[in-house]
Amino acid sequence: xxxxxxxxxxxxxxxxxxxxxxxxxxxxxxxxxxxxxxxxxxxxxxxxxxxxxxxxxxxxxxxxxxxxxxxxxxxxxxxxxxxxxxxxxxxxxxxxxxxxxxxxxxxxxxxxxxxxxxxxxxxxxxxxxxxxxxxxxxxxxxxxxxxxxxxxxxxxxxxxxxxxxxxxxxxxxxxxxxxxxxxxxxxxxxxxxxxxxxxxxxxxxxxxxxxxxxxxxxxxxxxxxxxxxxxxxxxxxxxxxxx
Amino acid sequence: xxxxxxxxxxxxxxxxxxxxxxxxxxxxxxxxxxxxxxxxxxxxxxxxxxxxxxxxxxxxxxxxxxxxxxxxxxxxxxxxxxxxxxxxxxxxxxxxxxxxxxxxxxxxxxxxxxxxxxxxxxxxxxxxxxxxxxxxxxxxxxxxxxxxxxxxxxxxxxxxxxxxxxxxxxxxxxxxxxx
Numbered sequence: 001x002x003x004x005x006x007x008x009x010x011x012x013x014x015x016x017x018x019x020x021x022x023x024x025x026x027x028x029x030x031x032x033x034x035x036x037x038x039x040x041x042x043x044x045x046x047x048x049x050x051x052x053x054x055x056x057x058x059x060x061x062x063x064x065x066x067x068x069x070x071x072x073x074x075x076x077x078x079x080x081x082x083x084x085x086x087x088x089x090x091x092x093x094x095x096x097x098x099x100x101x102x103x104x105x106x107x108x109x110x111x112x113x114x115x116x117x118x119x120x121x122x123x124x125x126x127x128x129x130x131x132x133x134x135x136x137x138x139x140x141x142x143x144x145x146x147x148x149x150x151x152x153x154x155x156x157x158x159x160x161x162x163x164x165x166x167x168x169x170x171x172x173x174x175x176x177x178x179x180x181x182x183x184x185x186x187x188x189x190x191x192x193x194x195x196x197x198x199x200x201x202x203x204x205x206x207x208x209x210x211x212x213x214x215x216x217x218x219x220x221x222x223x224x225x226x227x228x229x230x231x232x233x234x235x236x237x238x239x240x241x242x243x
Numbered sequence: 244x245x246x247x248x249x250x251x252x253x254x255x256x257x258x259x260x261x262x263x264x265x266x267x268x269x270x271x272x273x274x275x276x277x278x279x280x281x282x283x284x285x286x287x288x289x290x291x292x293x294x295x296x297x298x299x300x301x302x303x304x305x306x307x308x309x310x311x312x313x314x315x316x317x318x319x320x321x322x323x324x325x326x327x328x329x330x331x332x333x334x335x336x337x338x339x340x341x342x343x344x345x346x347x348x349x350x351x352x353x354x355x356x357x358x359x360x361x362x363x364x365x366x367x368x369x370x371x372x373x374x375x376x377x378x379x380x381x382x383x384x385x386x387x388x389x390x391x392x393x394x395x396x397x398x399x400x401x402x403x404x405x406x407x408x409x410x411x412x413x414x415x416x417x418x419x420x421x422x
Contacts, residue, residue, distance in 0.1 A: 038403075
């Protein structure tokens with residue numbers, strides 16, 4: 001083995017687990033030095049790769065074992081409407097929001113919109129395409145203090161966390177829509193009197209007035225807006241706060 | 244008396260508990276985002292739990308779980324194409340992942356590892372972090388052993404250059420003049 005071949009091989013495996021390594025380094029000081037250097041580098045690489053890991057957190061195995069589908073809060077029965085009607089409703093909402101976007105909102109609404117968008121940036125990883133719902137337990141824990149009933153209109157809830165927005169702990173959910181994940185943030189403590197458009201770098205949506213609070217509905221792309229409108233309409237129509 | 248489900252759960256927890264930290268680190272370096280890594284890992288563990296009965300030998304659990312994490316990562320990025328990495332504009336979570344208290348050189352090295360292309364970073368992870376041989380890496384990545392050797396060599400070469408250029412010159416580069 002010559003020096004060039006040795007250097008190629010040792011660069012791929014500094015522990016020298018290849019044929020002829022020991023024989024070569026026994027008679028070549030330069031390659032011995034290179035080996036020592038690469039071993040030191042590997043120690044540094046190993047330390048660098050050993051980033052802090054969170055405590056083990058297993059998913060809800062009982063839910064997964066049963067393949068259960070999350071049942072949301074009791075659903076209010078509605079007369080079934082044709083798909084075109086739902087789409088039309090969604091598009092109408094989009095039009096309203098677009099018009100609303102042309103007029104300046106008041107400071108409170110702007111601040112609330114800013115808080116919601118900042119939170120979206122912070123929790124980008126929640127918006128994952130998946131077929132796995134959160135467990136009923138996790139969903140109940142997030143919802144029970146604030147919400148007695150709401151309905152997303154069918155899609156599974158894949159993410160549920162209690163988050164702080166505008167100083168209040170609120171339910172942050174992600175539902176799996178037909179066109180991608182849709183974020184639903186329930187804001188029972190806010191005073192939302194009008195539709196507030198939301199437009200971030202990569203997300204679009206709105207905060208809708210609901211009972212005495214509001215509901216933020218956000219999709220990832222503008223093309224998602226009709227479905228975001230559908231989900232938003234259904235959630236707002238069904239939400240009941242338990243405050 | 245334990246039920247079948249309890250025993251299955253205990254087995255799963257034992258298998259995962261033994262390598263959870265490595266699985267997380269593998270996922271985090273694969274996707275270069277600790278938040279996404281947690282999501283990928285959770286999804287991977289759910290899949291593993293559902294197919295646990297297919298794992299015949301507990302000794303093979305770590306490799307089996309790594310494969311599931313790898314596939315889950317690919318699945319995630321199939322639907323969420325990652326934005327181009329701008330090493331100067333990382334998210335707070337990415338910055339936190341790179342941070343090394345009182346060790347600027349280590350932080351620089353992490354930054355250099357993050358900048359490596361996926362095809363170079365992954366074999367390095369599998370070898371240095373997880374202790375796989377070149378042949379095992381070839382099998383996991385579905386490439387030829389020769390290609391693994393080349394990628395590992397180039398990955399180290401780049402990291403070495405980064406270290407030499409940085410403050411770690413004296414500590415790591417030593418007297419040698421290169422590969």
